[in-house]
Amino acid sequence: MYAYGPVPSRRLGKSIGVSPIPAKTCSYSCVYCQLGRTNHLQVKRESFFPKEDIFADIQKTVKNSNVDYITFVGDGEPTLCKDLGWLIDKCKKNFDIPIAVITNGSLLFKAEVQKDLQNADVVMPTIDAGTEEIFRKINRSHQNISYEKMIKGIIDFRKEFTGEIWAEVMLVKEVNDSEKSLKDIKIQLNKINPDRIYITTPVRPPAEKWAIPPKPEKILQAQTILNNTFNIVDRENGDFGVSNFTSASEALYEISSRHPLREDQAIEIEKKFSQQGTLEKMLNSGELTKYNYQNISYIFPKKFKTSNFI
Ligand code: SF4
Incomplete structure (x- = not known):
């Protein structure tokens, strides 16, 4: 199953999630990842599954739902899927539903990835660090992705992209919540000039036990320094769509494997x-x-x- 939901999203309302990649395949292994540590740390883009099958699954799920967004999210990093551009274009042609892509942004330095995302309505890159040191500590990227390469890719993408960029900053206690770390992040955000900045904290079990939310006063400090932020530090509410599942066991297994419940x-x-x-x-x-x-x-x-x- 590639498409699932709708799931309640704190940023996107009712959203159909699409995962075009195998479980836990990513260019990062973030300390806060709700899917655990990355099994397949890679930067090579692939066609992991037949793109026609993925699209057929999206069609089936959309038919049964009334949703605010179709969201390419992946059980890892969705831009690792070589067919992402094709899938986004097919969705744009066939449905009148905005497309969002939740990405760590690490592959946006590649022209082909920038092109693939051009027709999305919203791209949501992760900016958890303002320096290479904190980047390595929190995102634990593939060795071929340096901080400079990643951030330059997002800045370059912003210049061409006509949709909205919603940057997401995940705050982890004593990793990136100091005044200096936040000011460093702000410098980079200013270069990207996102339409929105979301501050989030790990609300579901993280890959590393110690990756926990900062104290409330640190979150307030982050709001002040990052300025004009949307905060999504609360837990989400709302119904999960189950019409694609035939039993409670199937629904519980499939949903919780992507979205710990x-x-x-x-x-x-x-x-x-x-x-x-x-x-x-x-x-x-x-x-x-x-x-x-x-x-x-x-x-x-x-x-x-x-x-x-x-
Ligand atoms: S949080 Fe996202 S970017 Fe980080 S390891 Fe998990 S799937 Fe990859």
Whole structure:
């Protein structure tokens, strides 16, 4: 399954997620990643799956839903998919729904990636650092991606791109939340001149146990320094679309593998199928696991995270 949802998004409303790449394939291995540590750290772009199959799956999911955005997000970095431009163009021709791309921005230095994203409506790159040192610490990029290369790629893309750029800054306690780090980030954001800046914090279980949200006063300081920000430090609310799934077990497994679920969200999904007891069975069999993070219980497939922090 390549397309899923709609899922409630704190920035995009009701969004259909599209993952055109294999699980946990990325050019970064961010300390806060909700999918755990990166298994396939790469910068080589590939056609991982037949593009026609991905588009057919998007068509099927769109047909069953009323949504605000189609979002290419990936279980990793979506610009690693060589067919991204083709997929965005097909969606633009076939549906009257805005297209968003959530990307770490690391491959935007490549002309072919810039071209692929030209027809998107919103591109949301990650800018968590203002220096190479913090970049290495928080994003742990592939050795071929330097901070300078990454940031220059985003600045160059901004000059040509006619859609909106919504930059996302993920704040992690004692990694990038100092006054100096924030001022360094602001210098780079000024060069990009994004339409919006979002401040986020790790709200779901991160790849590294210690990657936790900064203290509230540090978030306030970030708002002041980064200026004119949208904050999405709260947990999202809203329904998950399940019309593409045939059972509670399928829905719980597929959704939580991309989007770790709070226990209350998992119970709501189970209720939609009137298959009570499914979640408990999956937890008992070890298919899913429960993890407590910041006093909230989260559910996701055990095999995805066990080596990382359990
Ligand atoms: S947070 Fe995004 S960019 Fe970072 S490792 Fe996870 S998928 Fe890759």
